[in-house]
Amino acid sequence: xxxxxxxxxxxxxxxxxxxxxxxxxxxxxxxxxxxxxxxxxxxxxxxxxxxxxxxxxxxxxxxxxxxxxxxxxxxxxxxxxxxxxxxxxxxxxxxxxxxxxxxxxxxxxxxxxxxxxxxxxxxxxxxxxxxxxxxxxxxxxxxxxxxxxxxxxxxxxxxxxxxxxxxxxxxxxxxxxxxxxxxxxxxxxxxxxxxxxxxxxxxxxxxxxxxxxxxxxxxxxxxxxxxxxxxxxxxxxxxxxxxxxxxxxxxxxxxxxxxxxxxxxxxxxxxxxxxxxxxxxxxxxxxxxxxxxxxxxxxxxxxxxxxxxxxxxxxxxxxxxxxxxxxxxxxxxxxxxxxxxxxxxxxxxxxxxxxxxxxxxxxxxxxxxxxxxxxxxxxxxxxxxxxx
Ligand code: PMP
Ligand code: GLN
Numbered sequence: 001x002x003x004x005x006x007x008x009x010x011x012x013x014x015x016x017x018x019x020x021x022x023x024x025x026x027x028x029x030x031x032x033x034x035x036x037x038x039x040x041x042x043x044x045x046x047x048x049x050x051x052x053x054x055x056x057x058x059x060x061x062x063x064x065x066x067x068x069x070x071x072x073x074x075x076x077x078x079x080x081x082x083x084x085x086x087x088x089x090x091x092x093x094x095x096x097x098x099x100x101x102x103x104x105x106x107x108x109x110x111x112x113x114x115x116x117x118x119x120x121x122x123x124x125x126x127x128x129x130x131x132x133x134x135x136x137x138x139x140x141x142x143x144x145x146x147x148x149x150x151x152x153x154x155x156x157x158x159x160x161x162x163x164x165x166x167x168x169x170x171x172x173x174x175x176x177x178x179x180x181x182x183x184x185x186x187x188x189x190x191x192x193x194x195x196x197x198x199x200x201x202x203x204x205x206x207x208x209x210x211x212x213x214x215x216x217x218x219x220x221x222x223x224x225x226x227x228x229x230x231x232x233x234x235x236x237x238x239x240x241x242x243x244x245x246x247x248x249x250x251x252x253x254x255x256x257x258x259x260x261x262x263x264x265x266x267x268x269x270x271x272x273x274x275x276x277x278x279x280x281x282x283x284x285x286x287x288x289x290x291x292x293x294x295x296x297x298x299x300x301x302x303x304x305x306x307x308x309x310x311x312x313x314x315x316x317x318x319x320x321x322x323x324x325x326x327x328x329x330x331x332x333x334x335x336x337x338x339x340x341x342x343x344x345x346x347x348x349x350x351x352x353x354x355x356x357x358x359x360x361x362x363x364x365x366x367x368x369x370x371x372x373x374x375x376x377x378x379x380x381x382x383x384x385x386x387x388x
Contacts (some may be wrong), residue, residue: 007129012094014122015351019335029378031298032335032345034170034236036369041276041283042127044234048272054080060267062259064092064243067269071241071277072228079202080213082168082221088248093254094265095240096229100126102261103196103225103244104164106253108133112161115152119352119359121198133161135354142319142360143310149183156187163187163196168211168314171352171365174181175205175313178212181323185217187256188224192251195220200229201241203284206292206316209243215245222247230273232316233287235369241265241273261364290371291316298368301379316369323362325386328360331371338364342385344378 003009012018019032039045051057063069064188066086072084084090093099100123108114110132116124118139127137136155138148156163167176176184181205188195202211215224230241244254280293297316299309308321322334329337331348339345346364368375 005093005130008127012188013128015347017123019339019345019347020065022336022339026339026345028339028343028345029374029381030345031209031366031368031370031375031378032347033367034322035237035257036316037374038235038369040234040236041279043237044272044276044281047270047275048239055268055271057267060264060270061163062263063087063255064090064265065267065274067242067317068092068241068274068277071274075224075277076154076213076226076245078218078281079211081214082216082245082246085248085337089245091244091246091258092270093242093244094260094262095231096198096227097123097240098133098230098258098262099244100124100164100196100198100243101226102117102254103227104128104131104248105258105261106255107194107196107250108161111159113159113162115155115160115193117147117152117163117165117169118354119169119171119349122351123164124164125354128164128336134159136160137354139353139358140172140174142172143308144320145169145172145310147176147180149184151195152184153187153237154190156193158189158191158304160193164196164198164234166198166200168205170201170315171317171347171349173312173315173317175208175209175211178217181212181214181217185220185224187213190218193223195224196227196256197224198227200227200232202228202313203233204291205285205288206295207313209313211314222250230269230276230296233274233284234273235287236272239269239273241269276342283342292323294368294370294372294375297372298366298375301375302366302382305379310363316367318363318368319363319365320346321362322364330356333334333365338385343381351366 349363350359
């Protein structure tokens with residue numbers, strides 16, 4: 001038989017699946033893969049359930065239900081002051097994962113250079129490469145994860161088609177501030193590049209910080225593409241409802257990709273997501289403050305156990321340096337060790353790099369979007385293990 005596509009068949013299984021399987025095998029408390037214990041807002045689930053029983057469960061419009069596209073545009077106005085034409089500038093996708101693939105396949109021409117920021121979410125690189133893009137990686141360094149401006153500027157050139165980045169950022173929980181975003185925007189304007197902005201954690205942001213959408217910066221309205229996810233904003237990660245916002249021109253090729261990638265997304269879930277995006281401001285601020293309380297609990301407890309805990313300004317995750325515990329091994333060894341020996345699972349941060357050689361090997365990511373009882377159990381198990 002002829003070989004399958006070499007790039008895709010050469011990939012390993014994603015770290016989330018690997019660590020969740022190991023957690024199941026060892027009945028460990030799974031603080032690896034990022035998914036909330038919470039059921040999500042009842043109004044959102046009820047809207048989806050009612051639509052499922054009573055609504056029109058046939059192909060929705062290719063761009064998405066008008067109600068959801070309108071809600072995405074209203075939400076962008078409410079939180080980012082953006083004026084979005086819901087008919088031509090909003091596309092509903094099956095999760096942010098599909099949104100990312102639609103943008104990359106829709107925008108990249110083979111041979112184009114694509115700037116990416118490590119550590120990066122694990123779906124980015126395979127899709128960039130499969131689309132024929134040439135990755136130009138810029139690395140943030142722990143523990144501050146500051147943007148290395150000179151390196152970033154050097155990564156841009158005449159062949160740069162786009163930069164793809166994520167804020168608030170998984171796994172390192174960095175939030176890009178306005179100045180950093182303006183610096184990136186300047187490079188995009190200078191090199192006539194797009195900015196594909198993965199903003200799935202836009203509402204999961206702490207300590208009074210505010211999410212700034214690149215699309216709202218001067219000169220970026222028509223260059224930036226904004227990606228959101230109902231999974232993150234409504235604690236419903238299994239739903240896989242995402243949305244892309246882009247100018248009419250940029251949207252054209254993204255939507256063409258979507259039409260042959262999935263074409264549509266389940267209409268009842270779209271209806272539920274529309275209900276969610278219209279929830280009042282209190283819902284969104286409570287989501288952030290609840291997550292912040294959980295971050296504080298887990299970060300403090302891990303520090304007491306002996307980890308060095310890195311700052312976490314947003315997302316579901318806290319990154320820790322386990323070297324002070326005296327563990328001699330890689331991050332993969334550590335995450336496997338605590339799963340098997342302590343009954344708690346985390347994710348090795350080196351999984352978020354193109355190659356492990358370039359990655360830090362002393363960091364483990366813990367997820368805190370869990371019930372208090374889950375977090376307490378994890379902490380109890382870890383402290384028992386490390387005080388032996
Ligand atoms: N981007 C980032 C940074 C994520 O953490 C996730 C979470 N899985 C996604 C994209 C994908 O989101 P979705 O589940 O909506 O496909
Ligand atoms: N975004 C989630 C994480 O970083 C997991 C997504 C997935 O399992 N594909 O943990």
